Amino acid sequence: MTQSVVVQVGQCGNQIGCRFWDLALREHAHFNKSGLYDDTIGTFFHNVDSRNGVHLAGGERIQMLKARAVLVDMEEGVVSEILQGPLRDVFDSTQLLTDVSGAGNNWAVGYMTYGSTYREKILDKLRKAAEQCDCLQAFFLLHSMGGGTGSGLGTKVLSLLKDEFPEVCRIVTPVYPSLEDDVIISPYNSILAMRELTENADCVLPVENQALVEILNKIKQTSHGRQSGAIMSGGIVSRKDGLIGSERPFDAMNNIVAKMLLNMTSSARFEGTLNMDLNEITMNMVPFPQLHYLVPSLSPLYSLADVSAPTRSLDQMFADAFSKGHQLIKANPKQGLYLACALMVRGNVQVSDLRRNIERYKPLFPFVSWNQEGWKTSLCSVPPVGHTQSLLALANTTGIKSTFVELRERFTKLYKKKAHLHHYLQVDGMELSLFSEAVTSLDSLIDEYHNVETGKLISDLPRFNMAK
Template structure:
């Protein structure tokens, strides 16, 4: 069995990570009634005996002694991590795998990336190595961070660089929370564009999630739960609706939004955690969905957003789930995939769904979805038999689609507005090691990425197959 390590950086990264571990424990408890340490648990948790040693499945007849998350928690403000350590999940985290400071990064990428990145480099590497040593077969690092703040964007991308440096052969999947246009952090465009350069160069896959999309989805769920959708009876124990999950206390302001991202991670890791008739290896995500190394931004889409009260699911509802996965309302970024070009797409299904259902819906939807001419069969399928708690089934779609381009163009425009005025630039340039060239190089990298997507879009209406002049990943 392979194992993966989750690296949480910054306030947002740790809050989302906490929701993931909360819901993952709830999910495993729902399936693992006997409380045995099994292969499913070992994928993201280790079993530690009373002496602090890894116990494995043989410890006291395979029973769980002390379950520890395969996680590294980093934040340059100690508030969120301290809150986790005082909460119901405190026993799940190894205190030696936490790294905090007190002053924060001041919403400054340079402070996070250069100041703290240099000061804490050895400690971060040591904690990453220790987490890796606890794995029999390390398959993937999941990095969770935000793009708008200083620690998430700056130190988060520094950690990503260290992961490539120390573990070049281990897959790096990054979940990046992008700020909304009305973000209250004035320097978020700087932080996001500076972070984008590192994500483009050092990640294997990036799952971009926009704050505004999360707000829209939460509002949509609330509307449904209040009777806005006819004939829809909402189960209040749904893992997506219920902000409290299974272990946490009182609901907090961003819990509902964090839960959506946590459910994205639950779905993408389901094949690694549970059995299924068509499980997808995590390495296969990058292998099958990323034909060009830099174009590794995968648009996530989740369905259903709510749970219907009845247990039996008619075929028409199952088909609707597949249709919803390709609608704008279910995407975690604001984009229109049907009017853009697909390079590849993965469908990760959980619950009692047959391979025939999957293939039938792909054939039904294919005529509506414009795929690049040289990869018309660019579909990857995954079936996990264990549904999320409170659901009959669920679907996560990961689309490598040029529809991310407008998001990146908006980001570039916001960056340029600030940069032309040299607004707040001195806060960055006074950081040791930070140079003005960082800004121009980051902007150039983003513009180059946008151009690559534009070049692909230009081939969309071509009747003659015309593979873009880009280096295909090997």
């Protein structure tokens, strides 16, 4: 049995994590009617009371089940909210690390100041989480790119994970700010964080706020007049009539990201005829070490609904997965070349139907010449709660290059004016050269995608062997 640890950093990372644990508990409770602790639950939870194996059949006993998680935030608000909500018994004090002042939307404060101050405490909590695993397979890091704690301390934690656990897969879900982000210096934070992601992550599943907003608008249009289930802010089950009352729009956005993570980890948690090991994702999807940014798309789309979202056929879900409207980061799927594509299906789906759809889409999306058969598939027999089937596609495509070019342009507009740089340079350990190094790193990443796209592969570019 393999286990994974979720590391949540900053407000955004902890809010997404809250949704993930909520939905994961729901899934295991729904499909594990006996409530007994087993290998599937053990993937992300551990049993703290071996005298009694019953955990999910009754809310009064949930305290025996603890999440394999580390929660970090330099403000107390979100973590305190989690600890006062229905999930409070899933965590204990050894998993938490908070401060009161926050990082002031400054990457340098998060990375340099708090990263130095809390380095040993963070390492201690990571080690304790790892020690609870019999076979640690992966760390999942959740954080934002635009703020200070998420971008700065989040990528510092990533660096510590690489140094302390170099053999353990590091899968990162960063949330990128939208063009209308209210943090004016978010391009600085994002560029500085990008360098760390490129150098220290094994696999990155980027999510973009603007894409999530557009998905929610799409859901609202298609579900008009139809009732749906809902999950309330920070809690388990809420009302059945949608996003109203105390529920906030970003709760629904976080819910979509959490569902993406649930689909990605479904093979590790449940039985399936064609299960995919988490390590297989990096082995098959990342032919070059730095080109590890995978575009996620999800079908069916539903925000806070658990029971009433419309059923989609497998053919419809394939059409969704290769359309811009279902991607969690805005990148044109019809531009550029595919290096690889993973299709992770849940539900009662036949392998023959899965292969038929792959053959149907092969001519439409060009792959690099040296990996024409770069399709990786998994089939987990357990669907999401309230649905018959679902599909998560993870595409390693050069089309994501446009997202990084746009980010660089936003950074350049600020940097040319030297706007707000003094906020960074007054932080101990921060130097102006780190900005130029971060931009050089992003330029190199964009160039590598361009070289793959044009067939001009760099001869000395490290390359992994593709798994068969």
